[in-house]
Amino acid sequence: MLLNHTQAFADFQPAKSTLLARAVPMPKRTEISAFTAGTMLETEAGWTPANAIKPGDKVYTLDGGFAEVTDVITRQIASGTVQHWHVPATALNNCSDLLLTAGQHIAMIEPEVETLFQTHCVLVPVAAMAGFRGIRPVTGYSGAQATELRFDSEEIVYAQTGTLLHVSAGETEPFFRTLNYGETRALLSLMNRGHCAPDPRGFAPSLAA
Numbered sequence: 001m002l003l004n005h006t007q008a009f010a011d012f013q014p015a016k017s018t019l020l021a022r023a024v025p026m027p028k029r030t031e032i033s034a035f036t037a038g039t040m041l042e043t044e045a046g047w048t049p050a051n052a053i054k055p056g057d058k059v060y061t062l063d064g065g066f067a068e069v070t071d072v073i074t075r076q077i078a079s080g081t082v083q084h085w086h087v088p089a090t091a092l093n094n095c096s097d098l099l100l101t102a103g104q105h106i107a108m109i110e111p112e113v114e115t116l117f118q119t120h121c122v123l124v125p126v127a128a129m130a131g132f133r134g135i136r137p138v139t140g141y142s143g144a145q146a147t148e149l150r151f152d153s154e155e156i157v158y159a160q161t162g163t164l165l166h167v168s169a170g171e172t173e174p175f176f177r178t179l180n181y182g183e184t185r186a187l188l189s190l191m192n193r194g195h196c197a198p199d200p201r202g203f204a205p206s207l208a209a
Contacts, residue, residue: 033103033168034075034146035159036084042158050147050159059149062107062156062164071150084138085126091133093162099138100165101146102127105178107156107164112190122177123166128184131197 035041035050042060043053051074053059058066087098092106105123113122129135149157154169156176168174179187185199 033105033166034073034101034148035165036099036101037145037147039098040160050149051145053147053149059151059155059157062158067151067153067155069149070152073148073150075146075148077144077146083127084144085129086134086136086138087126087163088134091135092164094160095162096160098160098163100126102137105166105174107166107176108187109164110187110191112187116183116187116190117177117179119177122179122187123174124179124184124187125181128179128181129188130199132188132192 037049037051039050040047041050041053042048044058044060044066048057053069053072055069055072057069059069061067083102085100085102085104087094087100089096089098092098104126106126106129107121108124109121114120126135127137130137149167151167151169154172154174155167156164157167159165166174166176
C-alpha cells in the first residue's frame, strides 16, 4: 500500500547554524627543496650531516669537483606544513634510509633515460616516485629542521653514498630536463621492466601536466 507523505515534513525546522561544528583549518602545506637533518653529504672533510655544513665548506658534486657553499639557510618546519618522503636503503643507491622533502629533485642517470628522452641525465621530483622501490610519503611527521644550501650555480650532490640530489640556483631554469609526473612514471615503469607499483595516493591529474 502506498501512503501519502506529502505533509510528513511540513513542521520541519532547520537546525541552527550555530550548532554546527566549526571546521578546524589545517596547516598550509608547502613544498621546499631542503635537506632534512642528518642527511649525509660528501664534503672535503668526509661525510657530513647537511645541517652541520657552513658557508665556505666544499661539497662533492656530480661533475667530479668540490663546490663551495656560499650560503646556508636553516628552516624550522612546523608540523604538517611540509610533506616528507621516505626512501628505503638501496632504493636510489643510498646506503641507508633517506628522508627527503617534497620539493627535492633526484638526478637520474640510467640507460632508460637515454632511451626515452635522448639525454643522459634528467631531474625527477621525488613526489612523483611514490611506490617505486618502496618510496612513500610520510604522514604525521612532527616539526623538524631542514637545511637549504646555496652554491654559485646549480649543482648535483651525493647524499647517503649514491643518491644524486639537485640543488637549484634560485629562480633560474635548471640545466637538466625536469620531468613531470607522467614522464616520471613512464621512466620508472621502464626501469622496472614495464611495471611500477601504484602511487598510494592515487593518480593525481594536477601532477601530470
